[in-house]
Amino acid sequence: MQDFFEIARTDFAAAFAGAWLFPLLLVSILWIFLKEKDKMKKLLLCGVPLLFLFVYWCPFTGILFMKLLGQNVYWRLLWLILLAVVIPYAVCILLKGLSDIQRQVAFVVLMGVLALAGKPVLSKEWFEPSTNVYKLPQNVIEVCELLPSNIHALVSNRLMPYIRQCDPTITLEYGRNSLVYNGITETEKEEQILYLEVQKSEIDLAVLAPLAKKQGCTFLVFSSNRTYIGNWKDYGYKEYASTDEFCIFVDLDYKEGQDTRKWEE
Amino acid sequence: MVMGLFFGGTFFSGHVVCKITKVRAEGVLFPIVVGAMSWWALMEILLLPMTMLHGTFEGFVVLYSVVLVGIFIGGLLGWKGIARELKIVSRRAKEYLTFGHVVAFLLILYQLVYLHHHMYLEWDDTYYVNLANEAVNSNWIYWVYPETGAFADFDKRYVLSLWPIFYAWLSKIFGVLPTIMAHTILPWVIIPLSYMVYGLIGGKLFARDKELQGMFLAMAVLLHLFMSGEHTAGLTFLSITPWVGKGVLATVLIPMLFYHMLRMIKREKKGEWILLGLTALGGCLLSSMGIMLTPVFVGGTMLLFSVYRKKVRYLTHGMLACLPCLMLGVYYLYLTH
Numbered sequence: 055m056q057d058f059f060e061i062a063r064t065d066f067a068a069a070f071a072g073a074w075l076f077p078l079l080l081v082s083i084l085w086i087f088l089k090e091k092d093k094m095k096k097l098l099l100c101g102v103p104l105l106f107l108f109v110y111w112c113p114f115t116g117i118l119f120m121k122l123l124g125q126n127v128y129w130r131l132l133w134l135i136l137l138a139v140v141i142p143y144a145v146c147i148l149l150k151g152l153s154d155i156q157r158q159v160a161f162v163v164l165m166g167v168l169a170l171a172g173k174p175v176l177s178k179e180w181f182e183p184s185t186n187v188y189k190l191p192q193n194v195i196e197v198c199e200l201l202p203s204n205i206h207a208l209v210s211n212r213l214m215p216y217i218r219q220c221d222p223t224i225t226l227e228y229g230r231n232s233l234v235y236n237g238i239t240e241t242e243k244e245e246q247i248l249y250l251e252v253q254k255s256e257i258d259l260a261v262l263a264p265l266a267k268k269q270g271c272t273f274l275v276f277s278s279n280r281t282y283i284g285n286w287k288d289y290g291y292k293e294y295a296s297t298d299e300f301c302i303f304v305d306l307d308y309k310e311g312q313d314t315r316k317w318e319e
Numbered sequence: 320m321v322m323g324l325f326f327g328g329t330f331f332s333g334h335v336v337c338k339i340t341k342v343r344a345e346g347v348l349f350p351i352v353v354g355a356m357s358w359w360a361l362m363e364i365l366l367l368p369m370t371m372l373h374g375t376f377e378g379f380v381v382l383y384s385v386v387l388v389g390i391f392i393g394g395l396l397g398w399k400g401i402a403r404e405l406k407i408v409s410r411r412a413k414e415y416l417t418f419g420h421v422v423a424f425l426l427i428l429y430q431l432v433y434l435h436h437h438m439y440l441e442w443d444d445t446y447y448v449n450l451a452n453e454a455v456n457s458n459w460i461y462w463v464y465p466e467t468g469a470f471a472d473f474d475k476r477y478v479l480s481l482w483p484i485f486y487a488w489l490s491k492i493f494g495v496l497p498t499i500m501a502h503t504i505l506p507w508v509i510i511p512l513s514y515m516v517y518g519l520i521g522g523k524l525f526a527r528d529k530e531l532q533g534m535f536l537a538m539a540v541l542l543h544l545f546m547s548g549e550h551t552a553g554l555t556f557l558s559i560t561p562w563v564g565k566g567v568l569a570t571v572l573i574p575m576l577f578y579h580m581l582r583m584i585k586r587e588k589k590g591e592w593i594l595l596g597l598t599a600l601g602g603c604l605l606s607s608m609g610i611m612l613t614p615v616f617v618g619g620t621m622l623l624f625s626v627y628r629k630k631v632r633y634l635t636h637g638m639l640a641c642l643p644c645l646m647l648g649v650y651y652l653y654l655t656h
Contacts, residue, residue: 073547093627094584095524098577101623109619122652123611130608133553133569134616136577139520142538146524146531158418161534165422165541172545175558176430181437189438189502206469215445218468219498222452229466230445318470 058113058120065129066110074171079103079137082144089147099140106134141168190216196297197275198224205308206316207273208252208266210300225315227271244268256281263289267305272314274303321489321500325508328387329354331394334401336597340590344400346522347408348515352575353594355512359485359601361386363643366481366604370461376454379484380491419533426540427514430558434506441560444501448562450477451487451497460484475654479647480607482564501562509561513570514540516578523581543570564605572602572609573616580620583633596640603647610648614641 070076083100090096109115110131120128145164149157185192194213198220201207208227209217217224228249235241235249248265251257252274259282266274267290274291278301286292286303294304308314333350336357337343344350362383369379394401449465457463461481464472483497486505490497495504514536521535546555553573556566579595599617602609621637624630638645 069552070547073545075542075547094624097623097627098580098584098620101627102580102620105619105623106616109615119615123608127608130553130565130569130612131615133573134612134619136574138517138539138542138554139574139577141542142521142535143524145538146535149534150528150531157530157534161419161422161537165538168538168541169545172542172547175544175546175555176433176437180559181433181439184436184438187503188496188498190498191440215442216440218449218452218466219444222449222456222468222496225468227467227469229464231466316469 055113055117058117061120061125061128062111062116066132069129069132073173075137075141078141078168078171079135082141085144086140086147099143103135103140106131188220190220193297193299194220197300197302200295200297200302201273201275202311204313204315205272206270206314207275208248208269208271209275210277211253212277213275213300223315225317227266227269227316252276255279256283258282259284259286259289259291263291266291270314270316272305272308272312275300276303277301321493321504322507322511324492325355325489326351326511328391329358331401332357332387332390333394334397335390335393336594337590338397338400340593342588342590342594344404346404348519348522352512352515352519352578353597355571356575356594356598356601357390358387359604360597362485362488363600363604366460366484367479370478370481373462374460376458376460376484376487376491379460380488383488384492414529415533417530417533419530419535419537421533423514423533423537423540426537426544427510430540430544431507431510434510434558434561435503438502439559441563443563444498447483447564448498448501450481451483451490451501454484454487455490455497476607478654479610479651480564480604482567482605485604486562505562509567509571510557513543513557513561513574516571516574520574520578520581523578565608568602568605568609568612572598572605573612576602576613576616580617580624583624592636592640595637596643599641600643603644607651610644610651613644614638614648617641 083103087096087100090099109119119131123130148164149160152160186195188195194216197213198217201221201224203221203223206225206227207217214226214228215230218226232249235246236253238246238250241247241250244265248262248269251261257276257280273294278296278299287306290306291303292306294302296302329351330347331354333352333354334344336353337350344353365383365386366379445466450461453463453465453468454460457468461478462471462473464470486500487497490500517539518532518536521532521539525531525535543554543557546552553569556563557570560566575598579591579598582591595617599613602613617637617640618634621633624633
């Protein structure tokens with residue numbers, strides 16, 4: 055029970071902290087309750103949000119929904135409280151009784167109040183200017199423009215989430231599921247040894263290259279600031295191309311246009 | 320072009336659905352949102368068995384497109400009724416030129432233009448957007464692990480709600496990479512669609528006061544642009560990730576369910592329940608959360624209706640409308656637990 059309240063409280067704070075929208079919601083519900091004459095509208099705009107607030111905080115329903123939805127996403131139950139309907143409706147009830155000009159002035163003022171009650175979504179905090187039609191980081195596009203299609207690649211973790219969004223014909227050695235290997239200190243699994251080696255600032259080619267070859271990684275893409283122990287050509291790879299941020303290496307056996315994509319059953 | 324296909328196609332499809340359900344396809348917005356819900360419901364019906372039976376993506380594209388073209392032609396056949404409705408709309412168009420509507424329009428335009436020139440990097444796109452990319456690239460629906468493309472995968476959590484296949488379908492038709500469709504084009508479809516639903520809600524709440532309808536819409540838009548808490552709160556999805564199924568659920572589908580409830584207050588026709596059922600089924604496509612939250616919203620609201628009006632049929636009819644969600648919900652729990 056204590057766990058439930060802890061999760062519910064944390065999620066609730068995460069959903070409403072840093073703004074006045076929740077107090078505004080409660081005031082709106084009260085205002086609609088007092089002013090709305092249509093009982094069914096009152097039920098929908100006061101009763102329904104209050105019901106879902108109750109469902110969210112009540113341990114019996116809450117624990118059930120935590121099990122059904124999952125503890126990590128329990129906060130999504132709060133989506134059922136329609137802030138963008140209840141608050142505007144309450145404000146409109148307030149505006150209803152005003153004459154034309156008074157109404158428009160009050161509307162502008164109340165829009166200002168609503169804006170001040172929250173924090174802007176369209177801000178630099180979340181967004182950055184897009185430089186390409188894919189809306190992906192430009193350094194990813196630059197690498198993709200250099201890589202051929204239909205190849206298997208092992209790429210820096212900085213590129214891993216985006217490469218296939220730019221060119222889905224490329225198969226990758228690692229996806230996000232491999233991030234769990236971070237922190238492993240000792241392992242005998244080749245897949246993990248290879249992953250851990252490429253995370254190092256100084257990569258030992260004697261470790262990396264044989265494993266990468268064995269896994270069929272025709273192309274390797276690492277940050278430019280990495281240094282290497284050994285000579286690439288001695289281990290069957292050579293430098294293929296580079297961008298400001300990344301160096302691309304290719305298997306010496308790779309032939310232009312060859313399909314080296316990987317498929318494991 | 321994508322906007323033209325989506326809004327034009329859903330408009331005519333909505334008219335067909337309204338005709339079948341004997342609900343008046345009033346105005347322009349109502350048939351569009353009904354059409355959109357029907358498209359998604361139809362997609363869920365076709366996509367689920369095709370995914371399970373290892374159908375090809377191209378096969379799905381052909382089948383889905385042919386059925387939609389059929390519905391579209393059905394809509395065109397009813398052109399007389401549509402023309403009559405459009406005539407009424409055009410006669411009343413001036414009534415919607417209110418201060419509130421202008422403010423709402425400017426805010427929506429600002430949101431769309433800002434999003435067009437900016438990007439938000441969504442960590443989960445590496446799964447969902449690549450799921451669409453993989454469908455177009457490999458011709459498989461869902462059976463390839465999208466993050467690497469290098470092995471077969473079947474994540475039970477998402478199989479019932481393959482929303483990315485919707486924009487993969489659009490991508491295939493327009494010959495655009497799904498990444499571009501999701502990040503750059505889809506916001507121009509989903510954001511207006513969401514505000515159409517709010518426009519309809521405003522229309523029902525203030526049926527006789529057009530100015531208040533506009534003001535209601537402007538405030539609804541504003542609340543999507545000013546957030547509380549973390550960036551993953553429901554309303555902010557519309558700006559941050561309008562291409563993600565969960566975002567569409569929070570900002571289009573749940574408000575649409577509310578709109579159905581508003582309609583239920585006034586008229587309780589069989590057709591209205593069918594439309595509610597279509598919306599509920601459409602919600603299943605968007606996200607597994609849609610499978611869960613739709614019956615909770617409808618059930619909770621209908622419970623209140625039933626208690627207040629002392630008629631149990633609100634609850635039973637509501638649950639019947641959510642039957643596909645309930646069935647898929649049980650199957651989801653079976654798959655994941």
